[in-house]
Amino acid sequence: MIERGTSPILIAFAVLVYVFLVGPLVIVFGAALSDTTYLTFPPQAVSLRWFEKVFEVGAFRTTFITSFQLAFLSTAMALVIGPAAYALNRHRIALPSWLSTVFVLPILVPEIVLGFSLLKSVAVGASVPIFMTLLIGHTLIVLPYAVRVVSASLASFDFSVEEAAISLGSPPFKTFLIIVLPNIRSGVIAAYILSFITSINDVSTSLFLTGPGISTLPIAMLAYVEQYFDPAVASVSVLLMLLTVAVMAVVERTLGLTFLTK
Numbered sequence: 001m002i003e004r005g006t007s008p009i010l011i012a013f014a015v016l017v018y019v020f021l022v023g024p025l026v027i028v029f030g031a032a033l034s035d036t037t038y039l040t041f042p043p044q045a046v047s048l049r050w051f052e053k054v055f056e057v058g059a060f061r062t063t064f065i066t067s068f069q070l071a072f073l074s075t076a077m078a079l080v081i082g083p084a085a086y087a088l089n090r091h092r093i094a095l096p097s098w099l100s101t102v103f104v105l106p107i108l109v110p111e112i113v114l115g116f117s118l119l120k121s122v123a124v125g126a127s128v129p130i131f132m133t134l135l136i137g138h139t140l141i142v143l144p145y146a147v148r149v150v151s152a153s154l155a156s157f158d159f160s161v162e163e164a165a166i167s168l169g170s171p172p173f174k175t176f177l178i179i180v181l182p183n184i185r186s187g188v189i190a191a192y193i194l195s196f197i198t199s200i201n202d203v204s205t206s207l208f209l210t211g212p213g214i215s216t217l218p219i220a221m222l223a224y225v226e227q228y229f230d231p232a233v234a235s236v237s238v239l240l241m242l243l244t245v246a247v248m249a250v251v252e253r254t255l256g257l258t259f260l261t262k
Contacts, residue, residue, distance in 0.1 A: 003135075025241070028234050028241075029229050030207065032231055032237070032238045034046075034050070037230055039234060044066055051235045054157070057126070058231065060221075063220040064217050066131070066214060066216055067200050067216045068200065070135060070199055070216065071196050071242045072196070073135055074142055075199060078145070078146040078195050079191065081146065104144045105149075106141050106213055112208075114137070114141070116208050118208065123209060123211075130209065130210065130214040131214055134210070137205045142196075146195055147198050149194060153186060189251055193251060203219065203222070204218070206218065207222075217236070217240070221233055221236055221237075
C-alpha cells in the first residue's frame with residue numbers, strides 16, 4: 001500500500017523504473033510468441049513455432065551446451081579460488097592492502113582488452129585449446145564477483161569464534177567447514193548466481209576466444225541475427241531467462257535463499 005503523503009513525483013519515478021526494468025522483458029516475450037516471420041511487437045498472432053525452431057537450429061543446440069558447461073565450470077573454479085577472500089579478511093593486517101585490488105582487475109580492464117590479451121597470449125601464444133581458453137577467460141571475468149561478494153560476507157564475520165574453536169582442539173580446515181562456511185553461506189550463494197549469470201551471458205570476451213567448432217550461445221545469436229531477422233532469437237532469449245530462473249530455483253531448493261528476505 002502507498003502511504004499517505006507520498007509524493008506523486010516519487011510514485012511516477014518508481015513506476016518509470018519498473019517499466020524500464022520490466023518493459024524489455026515483456027517485449028522479448030511478446031516477440032518470441034509472434035506468428036510472423038520477422039521480429040515485431042505486439043505480436044499479431046500467438047504461436048510457439050519459433051521455440052520449436054530454436055531446437056531445430058544445430059548451432060543453438062551445441063552452443064547452449066558449451067555455454068552451460070563454461071558457466072558451470074568457470075563458476076566452480078572461481079568459487080574454489082574464492083577462499084582467497086577468506087585470507088584477505090582473516091589476515092588483513094599481515095597482507096598488503098593492494099592485494100585485494102588484484103582480484104577486481106578483470107572488472108577494471110575492459111572485456112574487449114581482456115579477450116584480445118587472452119587470444120594473443122593464451123590461445124595463440126601458448127597454443128591452448130579453444131575450450132580451455134574460453135574457460136580461463138570466463139573464470140577471470142567471474143572471479144571478481146566470487147571474491148568481492150564472499151569478502152562482503154566475511155567482513156561482518158567475527159573471527160574470534162573461529163579462533164575459539166581452534167583453541168578448543170578443532171582442526172583449522174574442519175573449523176572452516178562447520179563454523180565459517182555456514183555463516184557466509186548467503187555470500188557464497190549470491191556469488192554463485194552472479195558468476196553463473198555473468199558467464200552464460202558474456203559476449204565481449206567470448207567473441208575473441210571462440211573458434212572453429214566451438215562457440216557460445218550469445219555469439220551464435222549474434223551470428224544468427226546477421227543472417228536472419230525472425231523471432232527465433234527472441235525465443236532463445238526467453239529460454240535463457242527461464243534458465244536463469246531455473247538455476248536460482250535449484251539453488252534455493254538445495255542451499256536456500258533466505259538471505260534475500262533478510
